[in-house]
Amino acid sequence: MNSRRTFLRNAGLATAAGASALAAPAVVRAQSKITWRLQTYAGPALAEHVVKDCIDNFNKAANGEMEIQLFTADQLVPTGELFRAMQAGTIDAVQSDDDSMNSPLDIKVFGGYFPFASKFSLDVPTLFYEYGLADIWEKAYSEVGVQWISAGAWDPCNFATVNPVKSLSDLEGLRIFTFPTAGKFLSQFGVVPVTLPWEDVQVAMQTGELDGLAWSGITEDYTVGWADVTNYFLTNNISGGWCGSFFVNSDKWAEVPEHLKVLFRMCTDSSHLHRLHWYWGGEARLRAHGDKLELTTIPEAEWKTVEDAADAFWDEIAAETDRTAEVVKILKQYQADMNAAGPPYRAG
Known part of the structure; x- marks a missing residue:
């Protein structure tokens, strides 16, 4: 800083003697x-x-x-x-x-x-x-x-569970660690949402306090250790991202x-x-090559019940405020556009 002050002072003297003025620095830096x-x-x-x-x-x-x-x-x-x-x-x-x-x-x-x-x-x-x-x-x-x-x-939101889930009835009574809004939606299918500190989830799975998770996709299950305390991964998800x-x-x-x-x-x-x-x-890699979780699937016709329930849930949220209504309107327009576009955006 002292050197910079000396430089500026000398530059000022030079300007007084007829030299061109010193240009301002090109980049403004944080002062501290x-x-x-x-x-x-x-x-x-x-x-x-x-x-x-x-x-x-x-x-x-x-x-x-x-x-x-x-x-x-x-x-x-x-x-x-x-x-x-x-x-x-x-x-x-x-x-x-x-x-x-x-x-x-x-x-x-x-x-x-x-x-x-x-x-x-x-x-x-x-x-x-x-x-x-x-x-x-x-x-x-x-x-x-x-x-x-x-x-x-x-990632998407899939179930990872101790026992296999192959039908909607298998969700009944399951104590599941999940997000607040996802838990509210899933509760209509018998899921019991449980809120815990993130770091306590793995122990809760081992002690039987939880029956599973609807918190992530399979990548996260493997990365954080949840695949070590669950046995099955449901390929149906309630959100793709x-x-x-x-x-x-x-x-x-x-x-x-x-x-x-x-x-x-x-x-x-x-x-x-x-x-x-x-x-x-x-x-994709862990579904194809992972060796810790067995994949299960609820039949498409049965899972359609869950998708249809989401339509009613969207309308319920849209009715809350003008802003939620605006967001739901955008979501519906986007969904309509993707469906109209067909593959690869949505199934034809």
Whole structure:
């Protein structure tokens, strides 16, 4: 800094002697190092694959101007308190779905796994960036002191269970770890939703407190150890792609120089891209070659009962507020467009 001051002072003297004025720096740098604490809803084993590289790369590229400290599920605050902690500035940023972090907004139900809103993971970013959900999310969160950054997809939502599920009747009475909205929907088929800290799930499976999970696809089951405490994987799913986002406290976001905001957005986009191919490939590979979980399927005609129930569930959610009605309208239009497009978008 002293050298820079000397340089500027000498440059000023030279200008007084007739030299050309010193040009302003091309890049505005942060005046002091910015430090954030970001907590993901993913546990440690999963975070290694779905967020750690993104944050590590940001910290390298920020070149000392900014550092993001990454914390995993429930490490600083319980997952269900993530939104409030970020809104209050206790933590600075979050990677989660709206449902798990207990967003106070009406659109929280569409985060995580909204029943049958997507068939494939690519549906999620398409809905946000081609069909207008991004504008709705950004405006909604700006009203509650949070900057919505970007959304992306993870894996589908399948059941992994101790005992085989081959018909809807097999779901009756099963104690299942799942997302709040997914649990509400599945309860009409006899499922008993159970809420636990993420890190307690594997032990709960071993002690018999849980009969299974409807939290992920098969990639996550293997990655985090759930395939070691379950025996069967149901190929029918209630959603083809988890929907989640990065969020930042609005005041903390305002303090960040523009070039670091651009960098953060680029890094979150790289995280979304990585998950698209990591999960897509993992789901196929482990179904084909995995040796821990036996695949089961509920017949298509019987599963149609669940799909039809989703239509009524969508209408129920649409009736809650004008904004939920707007989202459901977009989802229905998207579904109609995909069906009209036929293969490979939807079955003909």
